[in-house]
Amino acid sequence: MNTIAIDTDHSEPRDFLCLKEEHPHNGTLLGFWLYLMSDCFIFAALFACIAVFGTSYAGGPSARDVFDLPGLAVNTALLLISSVTFGFAMLEMARERKRAMLAWLAVSGVLAACFVGLEIHEFVTMIADGAGPGRSAFLSSFFTLVGTHGLHVTVGVLWLIVLMVQLGKHGLTEANRRRLMCLSMFWHFLDLVWVGVFSYVYLVGVLR
């Protein structure tokens, strides 16, 4: 009898393929990370539009005319602080302190909601001033990029609310931890994209 034959009546299930291959234990976090990377491409394409159309004003208002930098500074601060408070929530999750975690999550959600509110206000003001997305290629690409980011943040806030209800009902279960880790990645990722938005679209935009 060949000693290399597969040992079928081994009591424990064992890996008999790719014994040395390193794979993540739980694929969800890796899968979510890959989703974020694909999201990077969406934003990269929209940044490329801004890079190409950034000065195509079509006789309309320029970046200098429409951007409100003090308002942008407030928005940037809101998103950055909400990223850190979400991090604090994750630390409380690791320490099994559900109430503190929910409080930090609520703070993060409120800050992000304020961010979305200010952004909507900015958009409404711009459109009322005749600088809507239909005015020029520059404004089309601006509204598409910043709007896509804002939509992501809005979805993040909705996701956070749903997850907070879940956490309140079922507590810190394994599934809820996994979901929270995914949302945490999503949250920090959106703050990262915002760094590109405020630096390139707004700050470099007013210099062009």
Place this chain on the structure above:
Amino acid sequence: MSHPSESALAHGTPHQGEHHDEHVNHGSLRSYLTGFTLAAVLTIIPFWLVMGHVLSSTLVTTLIVLGLAAAQIVVHVVYFLHLDTKSEKGWNMLAFIFTMVLVVIVLGASVWVMYNENANMMPMSPQYMNHQQGS
């Protein structure tokens, strides 16, 4: 400054019956505060440069703003997203590097191609010409 993944708080308390990935890294208070401080400084400098008209050359200001943005993105990736060579057995880092290479190609090539398209185009409309002179 300790690396986030080395922190004692990184893994929390282990749970029975849970299958926590060994390399799940939630960071620590210190890593979040370090990241926040660095990110805040890297945000304030470009705002100050642009809003205060500190430098006379817009090209230099632009390059500094973009450089600081790149630095801040690294800060966010390391201190907030906790990307290191160990997360998900290195697959996260591999996917990230792959994505960044493609993003650089997409952005760089788009700008390059469209700049050349524009430069080699037929004479432009008067409207556009006015803006070229104005800027």
